[in-house]
Structure formats: C-alpha cells, structure tokens
Amino acid sequence: MPELSTTTWIVLAGAAATYLTRIGGHLILSQFRAIPPRVEAALNAVPAAVLTTLVAPAAVFEGTAESLTLLVAFAAAFHLPMMGTFAVGWIAILVFRAVLG
Amino acid sequence: MTVNREIRDGFRAALPVLFAAAPFGMLFGALAVDNGFTVFEAVLMSATVYAGASQMVGIDLFGDRIAPWLIVLSIFAVNFRHVLYSAVVGRQIRHWSKAQRYVGFFFLIDPQFAESEKRVESGRPLTFLWYMSAAIPVYVAWVLEGWIGAVFGKLVSDPAAYGIDFLLPIYFLGLVAGFRRRANWLPVVIVSGLVSVGAYAVVGSPWHVSIGAIAGVLAAAAIGTQPNRKPVV
Numbered sequence: 371m372p373e374l375s376t377t378t379w380i381v382l383a384g385a386a387a388t389y390l391t392r393i394g395g396h397l398i399l400s401q402f403r404a405i406p407p408r409v410e411a412a413l414n415a416v417p418a419a420v421l422t423t424l425v426a427p428a429a430v431f432e433g434t435a436e437s438l439t440l441l442v443a444f445a446a447a448f449h450l451p452m453m454g455t456f457a458v459g460w461i462a463i464l465v466f467r468a469v470l471g
Numbered sequence: 472m473t474v475n476r477e478i479r480d481g482f483r484a485a486l487p488v489l490f491a492a493a494p495f496g497m498l499f500g501a502l503a504v505d506n507g508f509t510v511f512e513a514v515l516m517s518a519t520v521y522a523g524a525s526q527m528v529g530i531d532l533f534g535d536r537i538a539p540w541l542i543v544l545s546i547f548a549v550n551f552r553h554v555l556y557s558a559v560v561g562r563q564i565r566h567w568s569k570a571q572r573y574v575g576f577f578f579l580i581d582p583q584f585a586e587s588e589k590r591v592e593s594g595r596p597l598t599f600l601w602y603m604s605a606a607i608p609v610y611v612a613w614v615l616e617g618w619i620g621a622v623f624g625k626l627v628s629d630p631a632a633y634g635i636d637f638l639l640p641i642y643f644l645g646l647v648a649g650f651r652r653r654a655n656w657l658p659v660v661i662v663s664g665l666v667s668v669g670a671y672a673v674v675g676s677p678w679h680v681s682i683g684a685i686a687g688v689l690a691a692a693a694i695g696t697q698p699n700r701k702p703v704v
Contacts, residue, residue: 375509375512376539377507377508377509377512377533378511378512378515379539380529380533380539380542380543381512381515381516381519381520381529382515382519383539383543384516384519384520384525384529384542384543384546384547385516385519385520385521387543387544387546387547387550388520388521388522388525388546388547388550388553389576389577390547391547391550391551391552391553391554391557392550392553392556392557392576392577392579393557393572393573393576394553394554394557395553395554395555395556395557395558395559395561396557396558396560396561396572396576397557398554398558399557399558399561399562400561405562407695407696408692408695409692410696411654411655411691411692411694411695411696412688412689412691412692413555413558413559413562413688414559414653414654414655414691415653415654415655415659415687415688415690415691415692416555416556416558416559416684416688417559417584417585417588417646417650417653418647418650418653418656418659418660418663418687419659419660419662419663419683419684419685419686419687419688419691420552420555420556420581420663420680420684420687421581421585421643421644421646421647421650422647422659422660422663422664422667422683422687423663423664423666423667423679423680423682423683423684423687424581424639424640424643424680425640425643425644425647425664426663426664426665426667426668426671426679426683427667427668427671427676427679428637428640429640429644429664430668430671431668431671431672432637436637436640439637439641440640440641440644443641443644443645444644444647444648447644447645447647447648447649448648448651452487452645452646452649453486453487455641455644455645455648456487456490456491456638456641456642456645459637459638459641459642459644459645460634460638460641463634463637463641464633464634467634
C-alpha cells in the first residue's frame, strides 16, 4: 500500500466529518417516537431558512447588477417554473452587467 | 413505466444544478492545485467530501499551515447545516432500506435536499430511484469538474464573462420562492435573510449560513404551526 500524504488523510477525515453531518440528523431524530409540534415547525422551515442564507449576502454585497438580477429572478419565480426562473435570471445578470458594468 | 418516470423526473431535477454548480466545481479544482494539492488529492476531495463551500474553506486553510484537526473541524462546522437536512429528509424515507439510507445520505447536498423537499411537497413519494437519479448526474459532474479544474487550472476562463458565476444564487433564490406555500415562510425568509446578512458582515463567510439558518429555524419554532396552535406548555 502506498503511503498516503497528510493532505489525503485530512481530506478523508473531512469527508468522514461531512458524512456524519449528513446521516447524523436522521440518526438523532429517529430516536424519537413522536416529533413535538414546535420541532416539526422548525424542521419544516429548514429549506427556506438555509437557502435564504445562501442567497442573501449575494443580494446585498455583490453589486447593483447582482441585486437587480435577484429582484427580477425573485419576481419571476412567483410565475414561472424553475428552469424559467433560471433562464430569466441568467439573461438578467448578463443584461444588467452589460448595462451597468 | 413508473420506473422510467422516476428516472426522468430525477434527471430533470438535476438539470439546473448541473449548470449552476459547474463553474464552482472547476474553480475548486483550480484553486486546490494552486494551494498545493495534487490532482489526485483535489479529485479525492470532490469525490469524498462532496460539499462545495466546505471544500473551498478546506483548501483555503491548507495554505495557512493550520493544524489538521482544525481544518477538519472547520469542514464540519461549514457542513453542520446538513444535520438539519438529514433530520428533515429522514422523515420521508422511512420506507427505504438501511443500506439505501446510508448510501442516500452521502449525496445530501444543498440542491439535493431542496429538490427532495420539492418532490415531497408536490405530493409524490421520495423513492430511492428518483433520489439517486437526481443525485448521480450531479455527483459525477462535480467530480469531473474538479478534475478538469485541477488539470487545466488556468485555462478555465473567467466565469463572470458569461454570468455563470452568478447562476448558483439565482438557482437558490428560485428554490426559496418555491417553498412559499409553507407555514411561516415569510417570517423565516425575513429572519434568515437579515441575520445572515448581518453575520456575513460581522463574522464573515461561511459562518453566516449556520447563524442565519438557525435564526430562521428558531423563528419558525417560536411561531409554531398556526392552524391548530397548541398552548405553550
């Protein structure tokens, strides 16, 4: 067996840690027979809560073209399916950057 | 018939992810090699950690001669949000076998989680076949992109030129809007948005994700489920 570099070991440990986070929530939650209503409400909020944090800084700190693009995409998302929103957003960023950049 | 449908639906869910994640997959490979990774190590990280933001944080720290355990802890901290994903999705896959769960959870990245929740919300069952049909194209592409970025590094042209550097926020925003019929959606989005922006400015990236997400989830827990609201015990 060839000797593995320190980097390789760190990567593998990081992978194990990541896998733990991906299986851990389920392993913990499956210990409970019934889920209390407030926990249920909290869990149902996870998608909106996490996904919002992935977007919010980009909407505020990146620039005017980026802020406007997300505004347009957000409005589009209320009327179009995912790929439609995606296309509108893509066109918007190109146009706004061309005009404002 | 239904088998084909499950596979097709899964691929369809993967499609926007393939576009949105591609520049980051390649960027990771290029940066990893820049930070002293071999091509093998870079591809290994994409293939085993399989979480974009934490991979970036990881390679960033490698350059700084930081203790190995601290790098691993940082990766863990950045990926902590997956604990929530796992708890949420876990409720929908009780019909999966144990082996299917242990395999499936490996692929539980941000888009996979969001698409799974969308699937559940649309009233269709979260089958293992659908789940893996959505997961595998994204995974294979991510590993390949890491390799391309690592090998061709500097040849990867400026993604900002075609706007592709901004596809991921657009995609995530579309997903946020997609969950608008859920209980507490507006207060959760407002709280998570404000807190994550504040945390981004004060603490910095990527900690704003966990901080903002926890704030939003706590807000939902505080409000509770509106229709048949139970008295606080």
